[in-house]
Amino acid sequence: MTEHAQPRVFERRSNLVAGEAQPSQASGLPAYAAIDLGTNNCRLLIARPSGDSFRVVDSFSRIIRLGEGIVSSGRISEAAIERAVGALSVCRDKMDARSAHRRRTIATEACRAADNSDEFLSRIREKTGIELEIIDRETESTLASIGCTPLLDERARGVILFDIGGGSTEVVKLMRPDGEPDAPPVKGPWISLPVGVVTLAEHFGGIDVTRESYAAMVGEVARHLAPFAAAHGDDIDGMHLLGTSGTVTTVAGLHLGLVRYDRRRVDGLWMNNQDITAAVERLMSMTYRQRADNACIGTERADLVLAGCAILDAIRDAFPVSRLRVADRGLREGMLVEMMREDGYIPAA
Missing domain, CATH: 3.30.420.40 (ATPase, nucleotide binding domain)
Incomplete structure (x- = not known):
């Protein structure tokens, strides 16, 4: 760096x-x-x-x-x-x-x-x-699933949940049982990709990101994701994406034009493909200094956010559904729910 x-x-x-x-x-x-x-x-x-x-x-x-x-x-x-x-x-x-x-x-x-x-x-x-x-990675994917499940659209058959981290990215398929539209979703197949915003930015560069280097990042993520998508991406009708990460909340804040980050407006926000593409294109058009000066990005994410967008775009390409729901929640919420269930304060799922 x-x-x-x-x-x-x-x-x-x-x-x-x-x-x-x-x-x-x-x-x-x-x-x-x-x-x-x-x-x-x-x-x-x-x-x-x-x-x-x-x-x-x-x-x-x-x-x-x-x-x-x-x-x-x-x-x-x-x-x-x-x-x-x-x-x-x-x-x-x-x-x-x-x-x-x-x-x-x-x-x-x-x-x-x-x-x-x-x-x-x-x-x-x-x-x-x-x-x-x-x-381990399986526990990480399970906790993220527990923490984010409340944001599943009640009319959806299921979701592709993803958690873009610094060193890895978890992707999980959650499905409601067939014939039980009101049932809670069940965790299905999952994968932990050995790429995150820090590792990707360190390898490809995160400050001066060209169209070519961005495409290379998307391709690197797609290479790791392809076998999972080939095995589990053909039955996604009636599903949506559910994303939890600083990348997704940053894209949401940019889309909303927030002058400062506001969790109440971001958590649970729906974005369509046009919204996401427009936000990513806006990020691509910014210089590093412009990203650092943006209230929803800041210096702490300015060199990482485009790596995160590359991961997001690879996931969108692999699972081409029309909507994404943004989650400002995840592992911590999953841990809290698990502990409170164990102690009898929250009913089991």
């Missing part, structure tokens, strides 16, 4: 989700916490049960680029470890302040890939007291 691509610590204290209101700690219901430490982001969500769902009481997000350079070095760098320690220390303090004793803290592709992941986990434990669990 050039000097322009050096990571800048960035925090997003996102708007509340799953009910929005903040209940009092005196409600008597326990607080649950979920941390998702990904290749690019560290995210925290703290919530309390509410009816058959939950209400968020606190959240935190910081871009730390944990996986920066792993493809070439095979290791999580010292600088990335320090950024992770800083972000997770904030998460620890928030969990303690909210008395969130029921916790799940996961790490994904960067830790799966790094040669020094054991050393990293030990450092995190020593510095923050947080015990990270490195989950």
Whole structure:
């Protein structure tokens, strides 16, 4: 990466989700916490049960680029470890302040890939007291499915759910059982692609993206996705795409013309193919500085967003349906639902 691509610590204290209101700690219901430490982001969500769902009481997000350079070095760098320690220390303090004793803290592709992941986990434990669990790709796809299922169109037969990460991309087919249009969707075949926004941008470049380099990124993703699409892409009538990632929410924010990111307007937004193509074309026409100055992108995503769009376009090409629903939710929500189901606060699916 050039000097322009050096990571800048960035925090997003996102708007509340799953009910929005903040209940009092005196409600008597326990607080649950979920941390998702990904290749690019560290995210925290703290919530309390509410009816058959939950209400968020606190959240935190910081871009730390944990996986920066792993493809070439095979290791999580010292600088990335320090950024992770800083972000997770904030998460620890928030969990303690909210008395969130029921916790799940996961790490994904960067830790799966790094040669020094054991050393990293030990450092995190020593510095923050947080015990990270490195989950496998199947668990990651399952948690994303649980977290995003509420956004499935009630009239749809199913969805192609995708989660574009920093180091990998999960694609899952969720289908309602035949003859049961009101039944909850069932997780079907899935794949974890070994490409994400960080790995793709590091390989092809993310600052000065030409039409040719963009096409090369789409082709690289398509190469990994093709066998899965050939096996599972011929029965998609009555289905839609459901996307969760910073890429998809950024495209949605750009489409809406937001002067600042607003989760309430983005989560659940429907976009058709023309909307998506227009937003991607607008991104392609921007310089790196214009992307960095855009309120829905910023310096922290300016060198990654076109790599994410290439992944999105490869998925759209493989599964040519007419609509995409945008999800500003995913693994953390899936972890919260799982824990609350285990404790009897949320009914089983």
